[in-house]
Every structure is written in C-alpha cells, then in structure tokens.
Amino acid sequence: MASTAARPHPAPSSVPHTAALLTVGFDLDMTLIDSRAGIAATYRALSAETGVPIDDALVVRRIGPPLEEELAHWFPADRVAAAGDRYRELYPDHAIAPSTALPGARESVEAVRALGGRAIVVTAKYEPNAKLHLVHLGIEPDSVIGWLWAEAKGEALKEHAAQVYVGDHVGDVRGARAAGALSVAVTTGPCDEQELRAAGADVVLADLTEFPAWLRAYEANRTAA
The missing domain is CATH 3.40.50.1000 (HAD superfamily/HAD-like)
Structure with a gap:
C-alpha cells in the first residue's frame, strides 16, 4: 500500500547523461x-494486533494514495502515524509472498x-x-x-x-x-x-x-x- 509522500525521498543514485536517453x-x-492479496493480509494483521476493525476488501479497492490517507479511515488522527509505522513493519512478512x-x-x-x-x-x-x-x-x-x-x-x-x-x-x-x-x-x-x-x-x-x-x-x- 502506498505510504506518505510528505517525507523527502533519497537523491537518485544516478541520472541520465542526456535528456535524449530514453x-x-x-x-x-x-x-x-x-499487491492486493498482500496488502489485505497486512491490514488483517494490523487489525488483529490493534483491535481496530478494518475492511481489507474495501482497502484494496482504493490502492494508490498514500498509506496514511487510507489509515485515516480506520484510526483516529492521533493514532495514524503509529499505525503507519507498524503497518510498514508488518508488511515484509505478510505482503511480499502473496503479491x-x-x-x-x-x-x-x-x-x-x-x-x-x-x-x-x-x-x-x-x-x-x-x-x-x-x-x-x-x-x-x-x-x-x-x-x-x-x-x-x-x-x-x-x-x-x-x-x-x-x-x-x-x-x-x-x-x-x-x-x-x-x-x-x-x-x-x-x-x-x-x-x-x-x-x-x-x-x-x-x-x-x-x-x-x-x-x-x-x-x-x-x-x-
């Protein structure tokens, strides 16, 4: 699932030598x-851990925008950042293999x-x-x-x-x-x-x-x- 775009991204490791390069x-x-199956599995794990009900079928129909935008539908504002951090921690174990x-x-x-x-x-x-x-x-x-x-x-x-x-x-x-x-x-x-x-x-x-x-x-x- 998408994550926040507000944080700075790393500088590119390399750039094209010329704009003519495709x-x-x-x-x-x-x-x-x-990634729908993996994202759904990660949300289920997050829901089980936090006790917050999350409709993972609805979540995967909205894939695209940043993670925190989706989490705001399920968590109060003061818990969104922590939920996002935990989601990203859970992600490798739940989302990679099914995708x-x-x-x-x-x-x-x-x-x-x-x-x-x-x-x-x-x-x-x-x-x-x-x-x-x-x-x-x-x-x-x-x-x-x-x-x-x-x-x-x-x-x-x-x-x-x-x-x-x-x-x-x-x-x-x-x-x-x-x-x-x-x-x-x-x-x-x-x-x-x-x-x-x-x-x-x-x-x-x-x-x-x-x-x-x-x-x-x-x-x-x-x-x-």
Missing part, C-alpha cells in the same frame, strides 16, 4: 504488481532496456518494501524511488529526465503532467479509462502486455524527430 518511469502497485507480477510487467521493463533506455520505479510505497517486491518478483529497474504521490512523483521523474511515466491511477497521471512527461495509463488499477483520460492521460492501455509494442513505436518516432 527513460521510462513505472508506478508499482497495480501497474507492475498486483504477483502483472501481465507484461517484466516484458515492459525489458522493452525499455532493449531500446537502450533506463527503467525507473516511482511509487508512493515505502521504498524498502517496494524494493522487496521487485527483488522477489525478479523485476529489475535501474532505480527505485519511493514515498512520492501524485504531483510529488514529478520531482523524481524530472530528476531522472523521464520522457514517459506509466501508472494506473489518476494520481500517476498528475505526476506525469507535473514532470512534463507523457502519461501512459493502464486500466489494471482502481481507475477506468474514462477517469484516466479525464485526468489528462495521453495514452490508455488495457494492461502492460500492450506496452512494449507501443514503446517501440514511440521511440521510433521520438528518435526520428
């Missing part, structure tokens, strides 16, 4: 991975590399937990930047000179637009095509299985310009 950013939850790669996820990252580009993950999730997911599933981006949501994602996308950002939520569209990047949206998350287009998505795909072919055409046009 750099594609990907969201994580419900874009590259289906799966979405169709086309690995192929999409590999498609960027096949074109000589860099693939980065920019997510609202707590960065160490995001990295655990990617290692477990064998998805190997060049960089992972966590704890950023919506427009704040644009900061990392600009630092890495990303031309494209791929996500499933209207918040991801806002992040791409904040960075001046092309917004490619997939309908594998909570937002449908109409919502994504209304938010300003430039391209809407059913899922990432359609992305490699789209990317090859995009890069051919970009380098020919």
